[in-house]
Amino acid sequence: MMQMIINTLASAAIVAPAAVAFTLVFTLFRYANFAVGGFVTVGAFAAWTINVPLGCPLWVAGLGAMVVCAIAFAVSDRLVFRPLRGRSGGTLLLVSIALSFVLENIMRFIYGAQMKGFDLPLTGPITIWDVRITRETVAVVSVSLLAILAVGAILILTPIGRALRAVADNPSLASVRGLPVPRVEVFGIAVAGAMLGLSGTLVGVDLSIDPNLNWAVTIPIIAAAIVGGLGSPIGAAAGAILIGAAEELTVAFLAPTYKGAVGFAVIALVLILRPQGLLGDKVDRK
Numbered sequence: 001m002m003q004m005i006i007n008t009l010a011s012a013a014i015v016a017p018a019a020v021a022f023t024l025v026f027t028l029f030r031y032a033n034f035a036v037g038g039f040v041t042v043g044a045f046a047a048w049t050i051n052v053p054l055g056c057p058l059w060v061a062g063l064g065a066m067v068v069c070a071i072a073f074a075v076s077d078r079l080v081f082r083p084l085r086g087r088s089g090g091t092l093l094l095v096s097i098a099l100s101f102v103l104e105n106i107m108r109f110i111y112g113a114q115m116k117g118f119d120l121p122l123t124g125p126i127t128i129w130d131v132r133i134t135r136e137t138v139a140v141v142s143v144s145l146l147a148i149l150a151v152g153a154i155l156i157l158t159p160i161g162r163a164l165r166a167v168a169d170n171p172s173l174a175s176v177r178g179l180p181v182p183r184v185e186v187f188g189i190a191v192a193g194a195m196l197g198l199s200g201t202l203v204g205v206d207l208s209i210d211p212n213l214n215w216a217v218t219i220p221i222i223a224a225a226i227v228g229g230l231g232s233p234i235g236a237a238a239g240a241i242l243i244g245a246a247e248e249l250t251v252a253f254l255a256p257t258y259k260g261a262v263g264f265a266v267i268a269l270v271l272i273l274r275p276q277g278l279l280g281d282k283v284d285r286k
Helices: 002-029 036-051 058-084 089-111 135-157 159-169 171-176 181-206 213-228 233-253 256-273
Strands: 126-128 131-133
Touching (some): 002 135, 002 159, 002 181, 002 213, 002 233, 135 159, 135 181, 135 233, 159 181, 233 256
């Protein structure tokens, strides 16, 4: 049981930063960006490039991946999504899916289809009461938790965070009150991109890195955001824990091949039973 809890936290820690990024974008622009998995893949390969070919420590590679993804996410918004800002959410969703395929194939063209991994020292697991915990798991959970707490602190305690929440609630009113709405939106996009880059680095610590990572992480990320409640970064983190638990239970009682279907099943159940998610605002059915 304790081993399953540890595995759940490890899975959740990988997904949670990207789920927070997904819900930040949804809160700002009211569309589901299915390209999040593509940017997680970009972050994973960016971290690998800095860590292995360039020989930098993993923490430097992680910071580099966050910067790369923040810039890439902002550029994609400027070139792809901003010109379509007035279109329907369905149109933007389809565009984001197309962008995800583009990013996946760019990674495949540059790096090939072979699996890659970080240059990490070989260390044995820590065993406590027959529970095996790897040092990588401790690092992944700790870094993910600190990053989510940092984003929460920025949103709640800082002027730019309060401005971001004001723009998300009502951009027209925020503009009238003198807030620089475009710059605040760019800041939010950069934060979301950095979180996607962090998730990419954490994925590489726990799993292998290859272009197919894209869709392997997209559904769990979106499921976590929906379960937690779109518009709630804290809810996205809580949703990641529930998705991680559901996946671990699936592996424990069913064949591992069914693990990928868990996200779809959870999304369907949440939309039927509690459309607003765990911490989202109440949804009025029509």
